[in-house]
Amino acid sequence: MNEKTKYSDAELEEFRVIIMDKLDAAKRDYELLKASIMNADGNDVTDTSPTFKVLEEGASTLSKEEAGRLAQRQMKFIQSLQAALIRIENKTYGICRETGKLIPKERLRAVPHATLSIEAKQGQKQ
16 A cells, blocks of 8 residues: 655645644734733833832843743744745645654644654654
8 A cells, every 4th residue: 555655735725724823823922922021011110100119120020031932932933833834835744854754644733833753753852
């Protein structure tokens, strides 16, 4: 029996829809993180609120640092999803970059930007 070497156009379209949904959500999350870093809501320790306390300044700094890390991670995720869309256009989506075999649909539905099969990923850890 011949083993499939790539996904059909219909299957690729299914994955494209999944990726576009995740990409839209990721971009919204990124914008929220960016707004919290830039203090777009105007609720920072620099306001004239009578509840201003010195401890809030430290908490605000830590919060912004964490938001910055999350924003960087979110941007990397967005770039991975965009790269997956390019692989769909090139019809190379879903092919493990190490083994050359198809990544199972279940894995791609869970992690649509995956470029390695579970076997290849586990092989990297050893």
